[in-house]
Amino acid sequence: MTNVVVLIEAVDGLLTKPSRELLTIARRHGSPVAVCVGDAADAAAHGADVCAVVSPADVVEPVASLVDALATVCAQYSPTLVLVTSTIEGKEIAGRLAVRIDGGVITDAVDVREGLEVVQPIFGGAVTLSAHAIGCAVVAVRPGSIEPVAAQGAGSVVAVTIPEPTRRRASVVSSVAGAGSARPDLAAADVVVSGGRGVGEHGFALVEQLADALGGAVGASRAATDAGWIDHKFQVGQTGTTVSPQLYVALGISGAIQHRAGMQTSKTIVVINKDRSAPLFDLADFGIVGDVASIVPAIVAEIGKRRA
Amino acid sequence: MRILVCVKQVPDSWSERQLTDGFTLDRDAADKVINDLDTYAVEAALQLQEVHGGETLAISVGPVDAEDAIRKALQMGVDEGILVTDPALAGSDAMATSLALAAAIQKAAVDVVIMGIESTDAKMSVVPAMVAERLGWPMLTLAQALTIDGSTATVHRQTSVGHDVVTASLPAVVSVVEKFNEPRYPSFKGITAAKKKTVEHWGIGDIGLDASQVGVAGSRTKVAAAVPRPAKQAGLIVEDDGTAVAALVDFLVERRLV
Numbered sequence: 001m002t003n004v005v006v007l008i009e010a011v012d013g014l015l016t017k018p019s020r021e022l023l024t025i026a027r028r029h030g031s032p033v034a035v036c037v038g039d040a041a042d043a044a045a046h047g048a049d050v051c052a053v054v055s056p057a058d059v060v061e062p063v064a065s066l067v068d069a070l071a072t073v074c075a076q077y078s079p080t081l082v083l084v085t086s087t088i089e090g091k092e093i094a095g096r097l098a099v100r101i102d103g104g105v106i107t108d109a110v111d112v113r114e115g116l117e118v119v120q121p122i123f124g125g126a127v128t129l130s131a132h133a134i135g136c137a138v139v140a141v142r143p144g145s146i147e148p149v150a151a152q153g154a155g156s157v158v159a160v161t162i163p164e165p166t167r168r169r170a171s172v173v174s175s176v177a178g179a180g181s182a183r184p185d186l187a188a189a190d191v192v193v194s195g196g197r198g199v200g201e202h203g204f205a206l207v208e209q210l211a212d213a214l215g216g217a218v219g220a221s222r223a224a225t226d227a228g229w230i231d232h233k234f235q236v237g238q239t240g241t242t243v244s245p246q247l248y249v250a251l252g253i254s255g256a257i258q259h260r261a262g263m264q265t266s267k268t269i270v271v272i273n274k275d276r277s278a279p280l281f282d283l284a285d286f287g288i289v290g291d292v293a294s295i296v297p298a299i300v301a302e303i304g305k306r307r308a
Numbered sequence: 309m310r311i312l313v314c315v316k317q318v319p320d321s322w323s324e325r326q327l328t329d330g331f332t333l334d335r336d337a338a339d340k341v342i343n344d345l346d347t348y349a350v351e352a353a354l355q356l357q358e359v360h361g362g363e364t365l366a367i368s369v370g371p372v373d374a375e376d377a378i379r380k381a382l383q384m385g386v387d388e389g390i391l392v393t394d395p396a397l398a399g400s401d402a403m404a405t406s407l408a409l410a411a412a413i414q415k416a417a418v419d420v421v422i423m424g425i426e427s428t429d430a431k432m433s434v435v436p437a438m439v440a441e442r443l444g445w446p447m448l449t450l451a452q453a454l455t456i457d458g459s460t461a462t463v464h465r466q467t468s469v470g471h472d473v474v475t476a477s478l479p480a481v482v483s484v485v486e487k488f489n490e491p492r493y494p495s496f497k498g499i500t501a502a503k504k505k506t507v508e509h510w511g512i513g514d515i516g517l518d519a520s521q522v523g524v525a526g527s528r529t530k531v532a533a534a535v536p537r538p539a540k541q542a543g544l545i546v547e548d549d550g551t552a553v554a555a556l557v558d559f560l561v562e563r564r565l566v
Binding site: 063067091092094095096098100103104107117127128129130131132133147167168169171172173174175176191247268270281286287288289290291294295299302303306307 | 401403433450557561
């Protein structure tokens, strides 16, 4: 049986959901060798046959140290597939590792099918590629692409020793938590909640509440930024930021052509507007004709209830 | 100090983007422009030069008409250009492209390399890190601000949880985000001056590579199929009748968005 090396992440000893998704994909293609910083007690319960544990003290630089650790594990287990989560750091790790082991790198994948066929949407989702790697496939998979399935793995624990680095590397001299916005970057966010003329001057608190409930970024139409209700940097559209998130929620936005140009490749579009004739409803996967002021608090409450 | 900025020519995101029968980017199908995110890297290079002096160079790997992207950088104020162009490069993936870029950067003998975070066409955003890995240089990612003091580069970057200050010794690769600065528009003087600036063309032999290392032959990924997204089906539009919110959240849960 071939080996699949998976970079997983645990919080308080428990695997994150994207990590469980990676292990689910890994199990279809071979025996999962999970590489984790610190203990991941439940990795075996999600299918890991080997838990290769890196000591947190050995991680001096988040990306470079993990590339070293993965390269070490790859040398030992000769995988045909390496899986990481497609975040900014995950993509950087994938690119560097591919150079190190002379593999093929594919990022933003949404699945790995039989025969190691990697599925990757491009051009804002307008086209889906299926591709193969020559040599080991190093694949960064978007979070939320598949449903994780629990499976018992052998879970034998081994320690990974990272070789002493010989290269010059960057070092983090200070790290301040909480200084930046807790919300994801508009351009890169998986979820964007935007408000327009219909939310009104005092309605942006609602936009923010829904964005936070969905873990998303806040956006706006030009009408809202021109009115001075929110800074211009939040504008989505032809003269603002182009977004292509998994989910785009438009609150009180009628859908001028220039706004549509900035968001029409979003995977799922939800539109809430009092005016049934708003052109943005044409793009909606799900639309509600009604008042943002009453609907948004109800959505936030409903999401809270489902998560409880 | 020699400051090098990488630029890429991409299909305009506003035009129809297509693939060829061989699944490579159809470069003739769309209008071509400099990758928007690279203009922030150009601005960062010019700002460094204003403080430290030295030369600025713009480099690109691509077909002959990719020189237009370099010319845009020259119009903004970059001193000279290098276009790595060779028929053998056609169809290069991230592995092959990063190999050619790294070899050319080595030949250009620079102190710092500045790149945008991703191209608006391939959107893989892996090439800067792969170039750094190949060069064995440190990489400072996602810079919002960049300063150089002696032989040390320092960047500030926003993270999902806060703010980091990261340093590295030179030479180093820096990627900048669009929060870095506002790219300048080429002035009339800049446009005129750019016409007299040189853009050297380097073939793969000039950077010590051969045809087996780049292009389709040197790539480590192969595309088997490209399927256009099916036409969008009409969505479900409901009146707010008291059940609409629960139906919406059901829909989001079903699509794994909540």
